[in-house]
Amino acid sequence: MTKSTLTRRGVIKTGAYAGAGLALPTIFTSRARAFTNAPSGNTVTFGFNVPQTGPYADEGLDELRAQELAVEHLNGMGDGGMLNTFSSKALDGTGILGKQVEYVTGDTQTKSDAARASAKAMIEKDGVVMINGGSSSGVAVAVQGLCQEAGIIFMAGLTHSNDTTGKDRKKNGFRHFFNAYMSGAALAPVLEKAYGTDRRAYHLTADYTWGYTQQESIQASTEAIGWETVNNVLTPVGAGDFSSYIAPVLNSGADVLVLNHYGGDMINSITQAVQFGLRDKQVNGKQFEIVVPLYSELMAEGAGDNIKGVYGSMNWNWQLSDPGTKAFVKSFGEKYGRPPSNSAHTCYVQTLLYADAVARAGSFDPCAVAEALEGFEFDGMGNGPVLYRAEDHQCFKDVLVMKGKDNPSTKYDILEIVEVTPVDHVTYPPDHPMFGGAEATLGQCNNGA
Amino acid sequence: MDAIILQILNGLDKGSAYALIALGLTLIFGTLGVVNFAHGALFMIGAFCAVTMQRLLSLSYEEIDPTRTDFLGNPLKVEVPYVEHWFGPDLGGAIIDWSVPLGILLAIPVMIGLGFAMERGLIKHFYKRPHADQILVTFGLAIVLQEIIKYFFGANPIQTGAPAAFSGSFDFGTLLGFDPNVIIYPYWRMVYFLFSLVIIGGVFAFLQFTTFGMVVRAGMADRETVGLLGIDIDRRFTLMFGLAAAVAGLAGVMYTPILAPNYHMGMDFLVLSFVVVVVGGMGSLPGAVLAGFMLGILQSFASMNEVKSLIPGIDQVIIYLVAIVILLTRPRGLMGRKGVMED
Numbered sequence A: 001m002t003k004s005t006l007t008r009r010g011v012i013k014t015g016a017y018a019g020a021g022l023a024l025p026t027i028f029t030s031r032a033r034a035f036t037n038a039p040s041g042n043t044v045t046f047g048f049n050v051p052q053t054g055p056y057a058d059e060g061l062d063e064l065r066a067q068e069l070a071v072e073h074l075n076g077m078g079d080g081g082m083l084n085t086f087s088s089k090a091l092d093g094t095g096i097l098g099k100q101v102e103y104v105t106g107d108t109q110t111k112s113d114a115a116r117a118s119a120k121a122m123i124e125k126d127g128v129v130m131i132n133g134g135s136s137s138g139v140a141v142a143v144q145g146l147c148q149e150a151g152i153i154f155m156a157g158l159t160h161s162n163d164t165t166g167k168d169r170k171k172n173g174f175r176h177f178f179n180a181y182m183s184g185a186a187l188a189p190v191l192e193k194a195y196g197t198d199r200r201a202y203h204l205t206a207d208y209t210w211g212y213t214q215q216e217s218i219q220a221s222t223e224a225i226g227w228e229t230v231n232n233v234l235t236p237v238g239a240g241d242f243s244s245y246i247a248p249v250l251n252s253g254a255d256v257l258v259l260n261h262y263g264g265d266m267i268n269s270i271t272q273a274v275q276f277g278l279r280d281k282q283v284n285g286k287q288f289e290i291v292v293p294l295y296s297e298l299m300a301e302g303a304g305d306n307i308k309g310v311y312g313s314m315n316w317n318w319q320l321s322d323p324g325t326k327a328f329v330k331s332f333g334e335k336y337g338r339p340p341s342n343s344a345h346t347c348y349v350q351t352l353l354y355a356d357a358v359a360r361a362g363s364f365d366p367c368a369v370a371e372a373l374e375g376f377e378f379d380g381m382g383n384g385p386v387l388y389r390a391e392d393h394q395c396f397k398d399v400l401v402m403k404g405k406d407n408p409s410t411k412y413d414i415l416e417i418v419e420v421t422p423v424d425h426v427t428y429p430p431d432h433p434m435f436g437g438a439e440a441t442l443g444q445c446n447n448g449a
Numbered sequence B: 001m002d003a004i005i006l007q008i009l010n011g012l013d014k015g016s017a018y019a020l021i022a023l024g025l026t027l028i029f030g031t032l033g034v035v036n037f038a039h040g041a042l043f044m045i046g047a048f049c050a051v052t053m054q055r056l057l058s059l060s061y062e063e064i065d066p067t068r069t070d071f072l073g074n075p076l077k078v079e080v081p082y083v084e085h086w087f088g089p090d091l092g093g094a095i096i097d098w099s100v101p102l103g104i105l106l107a108i109p110v111m112i113g114l115g116f117a118m119e120r121g122l123i124k125h126f127y128k129r130p131h132a133d134q135i136l137v138t139f140g141l142a143i144v145l146q147e148i149i150k151y152f153f154g155a156n157p158i159q160t161g162a163p164a165a166f167s168g169s170f171d172f173g174t175l176l177g178f179d180p181n182v183i184i185y186p187y188w189r190m191v192y193f194l195f196s197l198v199i200i201g202g203v204f205a206f207l208q209f210t211t212f213g214m215v216v217r218a219g220m221a222d223r224e225t226v227g228l229l230g231i232d233i234d235r236r237f238t239l240m241f242g243l244a245a246a247v248a249g250l251a252g253v254m255y256t257p258i259l260a261p262n263y264h265m266g267m268d269f270l271v272l273s274f275v276v277v278v279v280g281g282m283g284s285l286p287g288a289v290l291a292g293f294m295l296g297i298l299q300s301f302a303s304m305n306e307v308k309s310l311i312p313g314i315d316q317v318i319i320y321l322v323a324i325v326i327l328l329t330r331p332r333g334l335m336g337r338k339g340v341m342e343d
Helices: A008-032 A057-074 A112-124 A137-150 A180-195 A209-224 A243-251 A263-275 A297-307 A323-336 A342-361 A366-373 B002-032 B039-057 B082-097 B099-121 B131-153 B187-209 B211-221 B223-228 B233-255 B265-280 B285-302 B305-310 B314-329
Strands: A043-050 A100-107 A130-133 A153-156 A173-175 A200-206 A228-235 A256-260 A289-294 A311-314 A386-388 A399-404 A415-421 B060-069 B075-081 B169-171 B184-186
Touching (some): A043 A112, A043 A342, A057 A100, A057 A130, A057 A297, A057 A323, A057 A342, A100 A112, A130 A342, A137 A153, A137 A209, A153 A342, A180 A399, A180 A415, A200 A243, A209 A228, A209 A256, A243 A263, A243 B002, A243 B285, A256 A263, A263 A289, A263 A297, A311 A415, A323 A342, A342 A366, B002 B039, B002 B187, B002 B211, B002 B233, B002 B265, B002 B285, B039 B082, B039 B099, B039 B131, B039 B233, B039 B265, B060 B082, B075 B082, B082 B099, B169 B187, B184 B187, B187 B211, B187 B233, B187 B285, B211 B233, B223 B233, B265 B314, B285 B314, B305 B314
Parallel strands (some): A130 A153, A153 A173, A200 A228, A256 A289, A289 A311
Antiparallel strands (some): A311 A399, B060 B075
């Protein structure tokens, strides 16, 4: 009979030594690495994470078009687009810091888990240094968190929730697109002028982060001009038939319906509201009106005649007449045969802004890039002078108030710009209560080292 | 009171769609014994028949209008539909305007053809396999059909309006003595409700009063005996599959003005329609229709603010709650018969 020499204590000791031994090399390698996915060789890879399937797929497709165009322009192909009008001249069309730009794409499916999975794959497998794109705030907040943990830069696409640069702001995340607060601030004076101060509003709100913050923002800004909020009803995303939510509006005493919906949901809800005769109705001696706080060209195209005369807001529109817009619309229009949407614009601009920040910082290190973007002031990108605010990584610029055109001449000409609200009217302090208050911080920069 | 009437009306159109889809599901289940998870996709394909009809009628050629310019400053290319070119702007415009009802003409042959192809080409091979296999293969087929539609039509919903004559809404309240503008119901939803009644009536009459229907009903009750009598029951069941597909397709065509069709609308309706079939009683046609309308109306009620404030989120789960209660109290569903799917 042999006696086993194994003791519990012995096993633990051996395990601890072996574990420490195995871990040692990785400690050294992670110290040796300067930052996540530092590009070697003569190329650098961007990750474009957009909805290629699901309800926002058309927005995603338009973002991809713009991102492809941006990469072309960075590599010196095409006519250069907004690189010719951009106020910073750090980029010269020879790639970034001598490296040619390549890209990979992921499909967010407009689902947070799928978006995180595709972003993770691009970071770990394809070695991307930056992720750009997306068409939903739920997705943006999730991917921004992932990029922060992984130590790369997130240049948000279309995300309008206050939370993205509010309570969920991150040191590695940047947003060029405007937000719900800005929509409310820009819309309220126009609504006051058009519909007066004595109005009763009924809100239908998409049941997720973007819906909540937009509803809160619009309610606050309309109540500030004297409107009353009759009710706010949360509706499931992708509900399809909104008629059972719209029918109660008829007898609620409200004379304005605010649709805090986006994409396919907005197309359905506004169409059904018009079918139920809301726009032909007289309530409290006034004409019943509908407001869609966040507009997009693709949504307007889908909703057709139903949006005639309906007010909303946008980050940018191809009908602006500044040189930057003209240059971008020309390159995009000649390549794809259609004007770009505002989600395409924001993704194009974000890609160029990232590249420019790398060129100015002289490094792909995310912390250096973040520093170059913070407090950066620029012009020539279609929105007039813009500031990337250091405290919350939100861009501050003019906001467009739009209206559905009564007599569109072409299928792209369905919205008209009624007012360009100056940036001063939509600026708020970084510790505004709607943006997480004083507790909201960017945290520490993470470069993955 | 007015709010209650409004929600009943509201539930009718959704209930109509549930009833029509569930009717087809029950027909297929009762005759072929197949659980067809591709039935929602058939509803969706029907809706896209209306979209296709609209696209076909709006086929255009380009004319250069030198007086106007496009967004790049080039002379504007104006699209003139061929129909307007051939029949003049008035008649041509009216034809395009009526593209949804005209979509029925396209949907009937397409859906019957698709139904035959599905049954002969795929489902036939799964008659003797367990229900789980049938569910998997038809579910897979539904995904394939969805992706095909997405490839051709994109992912966003496509607006397909009702004819201008039906675009307004009807003031139902004044008929019942309420103030004007209190109970409003869109004309097209009324058309849809009446349309579904006609289709349901037609299917019942067909099964009740024709020899073909009699054989099918006999086959539903006892397939083997009917076969022993020398009747080719399989061929008749294939025809029933085509008929069920056509019913789902027509339900889809006429639903497009109510809900802009997109590629996954079928899945949204499929799950609820299965619940409808189960609540109505497996294999019971009247049960499917009754449960369809009942659940449609219940769902409308659950979306009322008063109800939602009492039980938040009830609008999302009401149908399943009702299904649980009914299955606990009446395990065979409302009108289910003994012996169906119990072997």
